[in-house]
Amino acid sequence: MPKLELIEGADDGAIAAWFAERLKAALATSPEDIAVTVPGGSTPFPIFDRLAAMDLPWHRIAVWPGDDRIVDEDHPASNVGKIRARLEPVGARIVPLTEDAQPPHFAIAWLGMGGDGHIASLFPNTDPQVDDPHAVRRLTPDPLPPEAPFDRLSLTIPALTDSDEILFVIRGADKRAVFDAAVKGEHDLPIARLLRTARHKVTCFC
DSSP states (O other): OOOEEEEOSOOHHHHHHHHHHHHHHHHHTOSSOEEEEEOOSTTHHHHHHHHHTSOOOGGGEEEEESEEESSOTTSTTOHHHHHHHHHTTTTOEEOOOOTTOOOOOBSEEEEOOOTTSOBTTBOGGGOOOTTOSOSEEEEOOSSOOTTOOOOEEEEOHHHHHSBSOEEEEOOSHHHHHHHHHHHTTOOOSHHHHHHHHOOSOEEEEO
16 A cells, blocks of 8 residues: 555645645646546535635646536536536636546545445445446445435546545544554455555545
8 A cells, every 4th residue: 555644633724725735736747737536525515615715726727526426517416516616616627527538647536435435436336346447437326325316427446546646535433444444454345445556645634
């Protein structure tokens, strides 16, 4: 596993500041535009709001959702719709997921994790493979979360690890225990598979 840094007790402002600095560093070392992938769910959107207020060259940044529910963008369950509402007005290019998408190399892959060890929409029942030949998969979580009972599109483990670094924001003791066990190799949930495959630094705010 690559180098892992755990940062305890950081609030949304501190995480946004860290992410902004990593974006600036990536832009400073690349003559081209950069791409990042970000999660949905409730945790990241307050952080996106803080990032949108920062002075960043958003026109040079393409933002991909790591996964999305297969719904219209104006549906409350759409990740890309909520990401677009926050970051497109400041100049970011928002890229919706499609089954035939060819994601780029990411400067940063920002991920969340569920209490069952899922990442993006790679739930345990989908048996995600570290050598998946596809970059995007259409998947059906089982069980379907009652708050979002929809099929999903998700970046696969190879697409997520095709990145310069990986960021997790994990809150709650139960999730932290699952993450720590993955780091120790104590289970084979999707989070553990990704960590075993990751080639570059992993930072976890927890």
